[in-house]
Structure formats: C-alpha cells, structure tokens
Amino acid sequence: MSGHDHDHEHGPGHEHPHAAPASPLAERVKSLEALLVTKKLVDPDSLNALIDTYEHKVGPRNGAKVVARAWVDPAYKERLLRDATAAIAEFGFTGRQGEDMVVVENTPAVHNMVVCTLCSCYPWPVLGLPPVWYKSAPYRSRAVLDPRGVLREFGTIIGDEVEVRVWDSTAELRYLVLPERPAGTEGLSEEQLAELVTRDSMIGVTKAKTPESVS
Amino acid sequence: MNGAHDMGGMHGMGPIDTDPNDPLFHAEWEKRAFAITLALGFHGRWNIDMARHARENRHPLDYLGSSYYELWLKGVERLAVDTGMISAEELATGEPAEVTAAPPPDPARVAAILAKGASAKLEDDVPVRFAVGARVLVLDITTTGHTRVPRYCRGRIGTIDRDHGVYIFPDTHAHGLGKKPQHCYSVRFSGRDLWGDTAPANDAIYVDLWDDYLEAAP
Numbered sequence: 022m023s024g025h026d027h028d029h030e031h032g033p034g035h036e037h038p039h040a041a042p043a044s045p046l047a048e049r050v051k052s053l054e055a056l057l058v059t060k061k062l063v064d065p066d067s068l069n070a071l072i073d074t075y076e077h078k079v080g081p082r083n084g085a086k087v088v089a090r091a092w093v094d095p096a097y098k099e100r101l102l103r104d105a106t107a108a109i110a111e112f113g114f115t116g117r118q119g120e121d122m123v124v125v126e127n128t129p130a131v132h133n134m135v136v137c138t139l140c141s142c143y144p145w146p147v148l149g150l151p152p153v154w155y156k157s158a159p160y161r162s163r164a165v166l167d168p169r170g171v172l173r174e175f176g177t178i179i180g181d182e183v184e185v186r187v188w189d190s191t192a193e194l195r196y197l198v199l200p201e202r203p204a205g206t207e208g209l210s211e212e213q214l215a216e217l218v219t220r221d222s223m224i225g226v227t228k229a230k231t232p233e234s235v236s
Numbered sequence: 237m238n239g240a241h242d243m244g245g246m247h248g249m250g251p252i253d254t255d256p257n258d259p260l261f262h263a264e265w266e267k268r269a270f271a272i273t274l275a276l277g278f279h280g281r282w283n284i285d286m287a288r289h290a291r292e293n294r295h296p297l298d299y300l301g302s303s304y305y306e307l308w309l310k311g312v313e314r315l316a317v318d319t320g321m322i323s324a325e326e327l328a329t330g331e332p333a334e335v336t337a338a339p340p341p342d343p344a345r346v347a348a349i350l351a352k353g354a355s356a357k358l359e360d361d362v363p364v365r366f367a368v369g370a371r372v373l374v375l376d377i378t379t380t381g382h383t384r385v386p387r388y389c390r391g392r393i394g395t396i397d398r399d400h401g402v403y404i405f406p407d408t409h410a411h412g413l414g415k416k417p418q419h420c421y422s423v424r425f426s427g428r429d430l431w432g433d434t435a436p437a438n439d440a441i442y443v444d445l446w447d448d449y450l451e452a453a454p
Contacts, residue, residue, distance in 0.1 A: 047265040050309060052330040054268055057276065059332045062321055066343035067278075068271035074350060076260070076267070116353035121400070123422075138244030138386055140288055141304070150260050150270075154253050156304045162246040165388060165441050166431060175254050184438040189244065191384045192420050192444035193284075193356035194400055221256060 080149035083114050084197060085218035087147060088229075089211045091124075092202045102126060105197065109147060119146035119195050125188060126199045127225070132179050133198045134172065134225030136164035137190040144195035148220055155224065165189055175226040198225035205232055237380050238387065240296035245388040245431070266305040273312040278341045278349060281319040284356075285410035289382040290314045356404040360417035370396045371453035372423060374445065382410035385449045389441075392430055393453045394423040397442060405446055418447040 043051075057063045087109055091098035101108040105122035109115070122144060125133040137143065138161045143151040154160050163171050168185045172178070179185055188196045200222040206214060209232065216235060221227040243249070261267050277287065291311035292299065302310065316322045326333055341349070366372055376391040377383060384406045398421065405416035427439030 044263070044265070046306060046309065047263065050265040050268045050272070053309070053313065053327070054272055056322060056326055056330050056332055057272065057316075060322065060326075060335050061338075062279070062316075062340055063272060063275040064340045064343050067275045067341065067346050068268060070343055070346040071271040071274050071350075072267045074347070075270075116351040117349075118353070120353040120355035121357050123400075136244075138388075139241055139384060140292070152256075152260065153258055153262070153304070154255075157252070158243055158246075158249040158300065159252045162243040162249045163252075165244045166246075168427075168439060169436060171252065174252050181436070182438075184440065185436070187439070187441045188422075189386065189441060189443045191386060192400070192406075192446070193403060194420075194422075194444055219256070226254075 075145070075150050079146060081147070081218075081220035081223065082215070083112065083149075084144070084147035084220070084223045085215040086112060087114070087197070088199055088218045088223065089215035091199055092206075092214055093211050098199075101199070109197075114146040116146055118142070119144045121194050122147075122197060123188075123194050124197045124199050125186065125225075127201045127228075129183070129201070131184045131186060132172075132225070133186045133188060134164065134168060135188045135190065135196040135198060136161060138162070138165055139191060142190035142195060144197050147197055148223060152220070172226060175221065177227050198223050200225075200229040203229050203231045237293060237382065238378065239292050239294075240299040241292040242387050244386045261305075266303075269305045269309040269312070273308050275340070275346075276312060276316060276321070279321070281321060282315050283409055284354075285382055285404075285406040286412075287311060287315060288406075289410045290318070293382075357400075358402045358404060358415065358417045360402050362402045362417050362419060364399055364419050365447050366396045366399075366419075366421060366450065366452070368396050368398060372396060372421075372445075372450040373453045374423070375449055375451060377449060379407070381407060383407050385445060386443065388430055389423075389425060389443050389445075392425055394425040394429070394443070397422040397424040400444065403446065405448060407448065416448070420444055420446045421450075423450070 058065055091101050101124050105124040109122055127133055141151050141156040165187050168187045169179055190196055203217060217230040219230060222229045291307045313327055317324050317327055323333060371393055373393050374389050374391060377385055400420045402417050403420040405418055408414050408416045422442050423445045425441045427435035430441060
C-alpha cells in the first residue's frame with residue numbers, strides 16, 4: 022500500500038478535493054436504488070421509514086422492558102417462559118423476525134446464550150438489528166464449539182459447575198435470554214431495573230449490569 | 237448445500253470484536269441495501285428461505301470475502317433478476333427498459349407490515365413423530381439445495397427438548413416446492429457428543445430441527 026499522498030490529481034470541477042471518493046459498493050447500491058425507484062418497484066419514503074424504524078424506534082430497550090417486568094412480576098415471568106410470543110406482545114412488540122419467540126432463563130445453575138451459526142437470525146422486535154459481531158464468522162463459528170471461551174472474550178466468566186446452554190437459531194424461532202436479576206436491586210423500580218438490562222445480556226454473552234456499575 | 241455460511245465449529249476465524257458501542261451500520265449504503273432488501277421483499281415474489289439461499293449459494297471466497305450487507309446486496313440483486321422484477325441488462329446498465337405499471341406498496345403501510353410479520357408456523361394437523369425426551373439421530377444429509385441442518389450435528393444423536401409445533405420446511409420452500417408442513421423441534425446435544433471428550437461435561441447445544449432431518453436413534 023502506498024503512503025499518504027498529497028499530490029492528488031484533480032479533474033475540472035472538483036471543488037472538494039479532500040472528500041472521500043464513493044466506494045464501489047456505495048455506487049452499486051445507489052445505482053440499484055435509482056433503478057428500482059424509476060421502475061416504481063420501491064418508494065424512497067418506504068426505504069427511509071424502514072431505516073428510521075430500526076435506527077431509532079425498535080431496539081434493545083424493548084427487550085429490557087420485558088426483562089424488567091419479568092423480574093418484578095412472577096405471573097408475567099411465568100407467562101413469558103410458557104408463551105413468550107404472547108407475553109412479549111403484551112407490550113406491543115410483535116412482527117418481523119420475532120413472529121415466534123422463545124425465552125430461556127438464566128439461573129445460578131444454567132447460563133444460556135444465543136447464536137445463529139448459519140446466518141444472522143435475531144429477535145428484531147425486542148432487540149432491533151443484530152450487532153456486527155453477532156453476524157460475524159468469529160462468533161458464529163465458535164459459539165457452539167467453545168461457548169465458555171467466547172464468553173470469556175466478552176469478560177463473562179462462568180463457573181465450571183454451571184451448565185452452559187447454546188441456542189442455535191436454525192429455524193423461525195427467535196430466542197431471548199432472561200438474564201438473572203442482579204443482587205442488591207430489591208429497592209429498584211421496574212424502570213430502574215430496565216436500565217441494568219443490556220443488549221448483550223439478552224443475547225447471553227454478558228450478565229445484566231449491577232447497580233454499582235451504573236451509579 | 238455444504239456452503240461457507242455453515243460455519244458452526246470452524247477454527248481460525250479470529251477474535252470477536254466485542255465493543256458494545258460498535259454501530260449497527262458502518263456506512264450509509266449499508267442502510268440503503270438493508271432497506272431495499274425489505275422493501276422489494278414486500279412484493280412477495282420470494283420467501284425468506286429463497287432469500288437466504290440467494291445470499292449463501294455462492295463461491296466460499298465470495299461469501300467469506302463479502303461484508304454482511306454486501307451479501308444482502310448481492311442477494312437482492314440475484315432475487316430481483318431471478319424473479320424477473322428487473323432484467324440482468326437493467327441491473328448492469330442501471331437504465332430501466334420498462335416501468336412497472338403497479339405502484340409500490342404505500343410507505344404508510346410499512347409500520348403495519350413490520351408489526352404483522354410473517355410467521356412460518358402452520359395450523360396444519362400433522363402427527364408428531366418424536367415425543368419430548370426421545371433420542372433422535374440427525375440424518376447425514378448432503379444436498380446441493382438449501383437446508384438448515386448444520387454440518388456439525390449431522391450423524392449425531394440428541395434428545396428432543398421441546399416441540400415447537402408445525403412449521404414450513406425450508407428445504408422445499410427455498411426452491412418453490414411447497415411448505416411441506418412438519419414438526420420442528422429443539423434438539424439438545426451434549427457438547428461432548430458434538431466435539432469429543434475435550435469439551436466440558438456440562439455444555440449443551442440446542443438446534444432447531446425438522447422431522448425430515450431426524451430418525452429415531454438406534
């Protein structure tokens with residue numbers, strides 16, 4: 022690779038010589054979008070609505086509300102573990118990539134974590150779109166082979182006496198981990214508890230935050 | 237197909253980037269590729285199994301060498317051409333030969349479409365083949381078509397943990413050969429039955445598998 026080169030050549034009309042050139046992929050997507058819009062196959066407003074939905078409206082704060090409710094309401098937790106789809110729908114969290122849900126509970130004896138080794142299946146209505154690492158080869162290849170090693174990479178140490186369960190989402194079921202409620206949270210409200218519930222704790226690669234870590 | 241996407245159990249893929257603040261999208265074009273894929277899918281010309289196969293059915297170097305949303309882009313390009321929504325010439329030139337008569341789905345309906353989703357669960361009355369607790373052998377399936385049985389559990393024995401009910405079978409659905417309704421189960425494998433005696437004694441891997449992938453264990 023060449024080093025940083027200040028001797029750029031600029032053709033006529035280049036008013037912004039330091040603007041980064043568009044990548045070939047960016048150009049390819051732009052060309053495809055223009056073609057589809059011209060052919061009236063997609064509406065740009067639909068594209069904007071889709072991006073806005075998953076950038077700003079649907080994300081792991083949804084799942085955190087579900088988890089906090091399960092921590093404070095035993096009857097809700099029972100419904101959640103028995104029929105996760107219906108219990109999550111009580112919050113209005115439904116639909117695409119969460120049509121059929123399963124919730125698995127972490128306990129002192131069992132630690133659960135979720136992967137999709139074949140692609141990137143992930144419960145969108147409660148967690149939004151998956152992080153890059155969840156879709157990446159390092160996680161997908163090793164989550165089933167060496168789950169405790171993967172957990173250590175996330176800083177999560179699981180005792181030898183604790184059973185580790187890995188859920189490979191190979192079908193149209195989407196999995197959410199119900200993390201353990203942290204110690205010392207007896208006086209917290211449901212809203213305060215939800216602040217302790219991270220995205221990664223609901224994938225099962227970390228535990229929920231402790232009150233000390235957020236104060 | 238025994239493709240590069242089926243990577244459970246592979247070595248050598250390197251460390252995981254665990255940064256919790258890593259953004260979901262790393263470039264504007266990734267957002268557009270994501271949205272184009274969903275919006276074009278609203279026409280109903282393909283199903284999710286066809287979409288997965290379009291991303292996965294390619295040379296391993298192409299699959300492993302492409303970023304995530306690059307694969308989505310390549311997948312939706314292939315689907316659009318294969319279903320005749322655009323021609324290969326239009327894709328190559330970017331110049332539309334003809335404009336579709338019907339308008340695209342109303343943007344005001346996007347939220348409702350997403351909230352409804354499309355469940356793969358079916359109401360068909362199909363007899364259950366395996367009871368919870370039954371020991372099952374995963375068939376050693378090799379197919380050039382689409383399948384959702386990972387290589388790492390083929391030929392291995394597990395236990396039915398739960399019956400999810402009747403679901404669309406992806407191996408036929410991906411190729412326009414029907415839903416072939418059948419039960420889908422969560423099958424529990426011990427880590428040692430998959431990876432040998434060096435695996436911890438109390439690791440378990442659960443894989444969702446359909447009737448057609450399974451037979452009663454001997």
